[in-house]
Amino acid sequence: MEMNEISRRIGEQEVVDLAKRIVGFDTTNPPGNELECAEFLATVMGEIGLKTEVQVIDSSRANAVGYSSPQREGPTLLLEGHIDTAPLELKERRLWLTDPFSGCVQNGRIFGKGIVDMKGGLTAILVAVKAVLKSGVDLKGNLKVAALADELGFMLGVKHFIKSGLADDVDGCISTEPIWGVQTTYGGRTWGKITVVGRSAVSNLDPTFAFKSGLGNNAIHQATRLLHELATKRPSHPTHSLFGRSWWHVLKISGGWDPENTPMCPGTCEIVLEGRLVPGQSVSEFWKDVGGIIAKVQRKSPGFRAKVDVLERRPAYSVRETHPLVRTVANAYEEVIGRAPVMNPLGYPMNVTGDHHYFAAKGIPCVTIGPAEPRKIQAKQMFVANESLDIEKIIQTARILVVAITRYLT
DSSP, rough: OOOOHHHTTTOOOHHHHHHHHHTTTOOTTTOOOHHHHHHHHHHHHHHTTTTEEEEOOSOEEEEEEEEEESSOOOOEEEEEOOOBOOOOOHHHTTOOOOOOOOOOEEHHHHHHHIIIIIIIHHHHHHHHHHHHHTOOOSSSSSSEEESSTTTTOOOHHHHHHHHHHTTTTOOEEEOOOOOOSSOEEEEEEEEEEEEEEBBBBTTTTOHHHHHHHTBBBBBHHHHHHHHHHHHOOOOOOOBBBBBOOOEEEEEEEEEEOOOTTEEEEEEEEEEEEEEOHHHHHOHHHHHHHHHHHHHHHHHTTTTTEEEEEEEEEOOOOOOOSSSSHHHHHHHHHHHSSOOOOBBBOTTTTOOOOOHHHHHHHTOOOOOEEEOOOOOOHHTTTHHHHHHEEEHHHHHHHHHHEEEHHHHHHO
């Protein structure tokens, strides 16, 4: 039986029913609470013929994992997505016209918190895998499915998955993040805490006198010197053809004393700095640039001291468009949709990261294709009230996955 024929059996009602169930779980992050949804997804995986495992990370957070059996000698293909969704704050909830966890269907669209990022993508994976396994096609390789926790946080789910060893035999990964096209190149992300260290002193001393006499050194005043340099400089890496220049953002500043209590000049000031990297630029290169800025401030400003703690590292990556997995996915898209996909539709000014960055860091080639709208429309649909997704896009993604899975594993 032709794989495209199998893919055409995927229908709207099957997709809607499953998507509604997944949207029904409140997995907004923080706090995440993915465990109950992970247990449901593992049950679905078992029903469609996969061996399953719920990887409990802590009391409320978990991954759902499924894999084909028996293990074969061919390649192992991983399909992955995340369970958690963006936060739902009270102000946004008041703007919803329906229950954000109802999966309401109107005019060919399904509404629900996280349906775009990325419960629609998880639905497409499960429906596609079910179609492949129920078809009886003889796979020459192995199939894994991972629904992961905490993608929108510190990515605890993918870190746990990799640490468990379940990624060790993976030869290729398809992520169904919401990108309508074939994405093979991603920028990276890193962030860290810069602690500017001064000397605490009572605030009834003139700050100039306190500094010169060694009695005090206002860390916030010192931090402003660094903030000025960061605001007027960029990382030194050359411009990338797709993502342009890399950049950094100051995301948070904290320090100081409440004047209602004992009035003191602050001895420390903490700056959270995030960097968005371009392919070819390493995380270490980025922080070397930051270190150069700090050294410059130290030379110009006696008394300035700062230390850096890097908290997260997500390297940029790129897979060549001639790679067999990329060609397989691109050809599957063309077979299902009737035209060639846009290659790497995501680029400047957006620079996003996902769980797949950690698989890529292990040397696993990663491709992203998922149910999504054109970028200008999608920007109005993600992380907002009344988030919705075209049901046909989920169906089409599932059909593309059916063809891609079978072509790659047979």
